[in-house]
Amino acid sequence: MPHLPLSLVAAAVGPFYRVALHGSLPVPVARRIIDTASALQTLPRDTVVRPLTLAGRPAERITVGATVRRTAVLYLHGGGYTLGSPATHRSVAAHLARETGAVVYVLDYRLAPENPYPAALDDAVAGYLQLLTEFGFTADRVAIAGDSAGGGLALATARRLIDRHGVTPAALALIAPWVDPGRRDAPFERDLVLNTAWSHRTADAYLGGGDPTDPGFAPLLGDLSGLPCTIVHVGTGEILYPQVVELVDGLRAAGVAVDCTEYPHLWHVAHLQASLLREADDAVREIGAFLRTA
Structure with a gap:
């Protein structure tokens, strides 16, 4: 499909x-x-999608082309911890697989409100560890990527892997990560994609009866030292822009x-439209290049 005007x-x-x-x-x-x-x-040409089970959860193994895969990416989808699935993020994961030359695993982690925190984090950590113990990868060859809530989850997953398992992922790729879901000081009520009413409702559903300052829930509030090299993408017109800037500053201070790229003309996780929009495709290419190097 040809790209469409922004x-x-x-x-x-x-x-x-x-x-x-x-x-x-x-x-x-x-x-x-x-x-x-x-x-x-849509998916890039020569995409192969294979269903499997990872951490006891449904997942998809996505590759593009026929080369041998020696690296992997665990992709954690966005959706406010209440929405999203491998189906919603299959296209962006496939574009990332094309650009990295890696196999991308998209995990269908448990969602709220049925399964509040820490269910999603437990699933993501278990999924990453299974890639090491049963799929033949080593940590220096497996990155974690995620968007929005999945970006926050990717950061929290890396923190727990380091602190509890002595495992440091190869890299992090965070697309407009939601790193402090309990925050109520958004600069405005709505951007092109997100609105605060929905965000507050989903944050409460994910938190359940927990502590909103728990760094597993809000990784921005936790220790940022010792994390692997990280790429961050965010739109300057997003509700989440201030907390993403705070995250980048905190990571650098730690x-x-x-690497951080700000997009004045792209909306929240426009990367999802990589098959439709050249600018989104270019953004995925930048992440892919970063992960290949890492």
Whole structure:
């Protein structure tokens, strides 16, 4: 499919997310809407998608082309910890597989409100460790990537792997990571994709009865030292922009090597539209180049 003009894709994305992420929409309905729309995001040529089980959860193994895979990426999807699946992120994961030459594993971690924190974190940590113990990879060859809630989860996963298991992932790729879900000081109520009513509801669902300052829930509030090299992408017009900037500053202050790209014209996780939008495809290419080097 040829790429479309940015203005045209933005004109479609905004109304879609106003419906799908409406604060009063029942979670099962929102899940169906998001999953159904994901079919519009196509896969690169020669993509191979294989279902499997990882950490006792459904997952997908995605590769592009026929080369031998010696590296891997554990991809943790966004969706406010209540939405999203391998289906919604299959296209962006496949584009990342194309750019990295790695096998990308997309984990269908447990979602809230049925399974609040720390279910998603437990699944992500177990999934990463299984790639090491049963899939033949070593930690220096396995990165973690994620977007939005999945970006926050990727950061929390790396922290727990280091602290509890003595395992440091090869790299982190964080796309507009939601690193402090309990925060209520957004600069405005809505961007093209997100709105605070929905974000607050999903944060509360994920937290359950927990402590909003728990660094497993809000990794921005935890120790940022000792993390692997990290790439961060964020749009300057996003609700999450201030906390992502705070994260990047905190990582650098902690001595972590960080590449950060800010996008004045792209919306929250526009990378999902890599099959439709050249600018989004270029952003995924930049992440892929970073991970190849790491």
